[in-house]
Each structure stands twice: as C-alpha cells, then as structure tokens.
Amino acid sequence: MDENRVDSHGGGMQQIVEFILELDKLKGVTRKTRPLGLERYENSAEHSWQIALMATSLAHHAGTAVDINRVVGMLLVHDIGEIDTGDTLVYAEGGWEERKAAELAAVKRIFGMLPEQQGAPFLALWREFEQGETAEARFAHAVDRAMPVLLNLANEGQSWRENGVSHERVVRRIAPPIKAGCPALWNYLEVRLEEARQKGWFGA
Template sequence: MDAYQMITFIKELERLKDTTRTAYMRSGRRESVAEHSWRLAMFAFALSDQFPELDTKRVLIMCLVHDLGEAYDGDISATVQVDQKEKVQKEEEAVQRLTSSLGEKGKHDILTICQEYNRGYTKEAKFVKALDKMETIIQHTQGTNPPGFDYEFNLTYGKEYVKDQAIMKSIRDEIDKETIKKMNEEA
C-alpha cells in the first residue's frame, strides 16, 4: 500500500462523520456513526480488564469497523423491520467499496472483522454486539429525543446478548432503570 491509497481511505472515512444515526445527542443534534463507533470502542476498552479471555485488540478494531457499512446508505433504526440478510449483504458490499483503496489485504482484513461481527459467532463479536446495543440505549436515555420516542423498545432491544454474564447483565439493568426513568419523565 502506498501513501496515496492510505490517504484516500482516510478521506473516505469522513463519510462516517457526516452519516447520522437515529440517536440524538443531549443537544438535540443527531449522533454520527463515527461518534457512536468511538464511544463503543471506549466502552469496550473500559471493560477490557473484566474480560481477559477476549482479544482486546480484535474487540477494539471490531468496535471501530462494525458500522463501516453505513457509509453510503446510512443507519437503519432497529425499530424498522428489514430483511437482515439483505441488509448485511448490502453493508458488506459498502465495506468493500469503502476499503477499495487499501488493496486486497487491507480490504480483506477489515471485511473479515465486519463479517465476524455480523455473524456473531465469536466471543468477541458477541461482546461487541452486546455493547453496541447498550451504547445505543445509553445514547437514547442521555439524548434529547423527539416527542413520541419509543423508549419501551429499548427495554427488550439486545437483551439476548447480555443474559450469560453477570457484569453485562448488571450494566444492562442500570441502563433499563435509566430508560424507565426517562419514560416516566416524558410521560
């Protein structure tokens, strides 16, 4: 890989700074995909000592690349029912497009981690999926959401990813308490 290819890739990543998610910040502004991915990586890093069995480097990379596929078509809310297989295929094609300047090895390495996350078959992918759902809900409770926001959806969203580990369940229980508090404040 040469310098030009790397710079081309880094410039293309700006799309994720501009691509907004369906979550709102405290200011009322919509969160970007890049902001979500950064905070997810920090969440994983902060918990890394609790999970020594995980490959922390792989987890952090997965946090940073898990939503690269949203660079062209954006974020689709979990509340919107879509064909998951089609969504994943489209996102993986977007990752290939986004990483095209990296050459075959770079493209392959990033796509492989995205596929691992999407399929959820490793302990690292399951961990990142759990944190991804919880980070999203934290943003929903922290943000200034539009009227009629569906907080109730958050009480079940992603629960299947935290059921087997006490620390994750404990964090999720606190997040659910915050969700219920937010629901009551806005009722």
C-alpha cells in the first residue's frame, strides 16, 4: 500500500476502500446449495445477507432475548474467512480444528486491512460467533445452520442428494445448535425434516 495515499486522504479512507474491495471475493466463494430457481450455486456473500434478515425476522423466537444488532453484525462477518479458506459443507466431518485456525488467520489478515478502530470490532464479532457462548452467538448459529435446511426443504433436498447426506446426519449436526439458539425453529424443522425423509429427499 502507498503510505502517502493513506495519509493524504485521512481517516483511513484508502485502507477502508481496499477492505471493501477485498470483501468482493466472498461473492466468488460458492456453497453447496443453489438459490431457488437458479442453476448456479449460492455464494457466501448473498447467504450472509439472507441470514441477517432471517435473524431479524426471527428474533422474537430466540431462546434467550438477544441484541439483534450484534446478531446481524456477527452474521454479516461470520463467513469472511472463507475468502482465504473456501466453503466447507457444514456436514463434513474432521479437520475442524485446522479449518478454524486457517479461518482465524484469514480474518486477522482481512480485518487487519482496516484501521484498528474499524477492524477490531469486526474481529470481536467474528470471535463471538466462533466461540458461540453468548445468547446472540447461539441464536446466530441457529439461523446460520437452519438456512440451508430451509433451502433444501424448498428444493427437494438438492444439496443433500447431490452430496449423499442422510436425514440422520443432518439432524445430528443441526438439532443441537438450533435447539440451543432458537427452539421454536427446531420444533418447526423437526416436523419438516421428517416429511422430507418420507419423501426421499436425502442422500445416502
């Protein structure tokens, strides 16, 4: 980076612009689900947008009362590490520790592009989500886990079938976080997942 440029604009404007443009890369990180009615795969940027609105719509169902602004903040930043690491199917087993270490290095790099005053709060949100200990983080996890399930339920199990994912594996991975963060959403999904199982929408 050209130091003169940073200084001449003041307030870290050039650094902020470079950060915003770095975020563009999340639009190219694809997930395993397809948007309804589209052939392409969903990307992590549009996914982050959707779950921020999902959380806002569902806030009154959170297991514990939450500060929805912090939930939205977490959801907007939680996938940014994938700019360096790529997406991994949430049902993938193993390699979790290594993956999380790589994502931490990635977000330190990316949020480190910003002046400290702007970068530190983003990193704090990212860590809060990862640690999953606050009511806000638990609710955010519930929403993040439920979103691809809702798409699959509307898609005849597209990513479950394409990736050979069983009903039992989905329930094992998503029931605990969704129950913990948004019990009413789990009650809803449990019924829908059983219907989907009966329709043969799972793989394996």
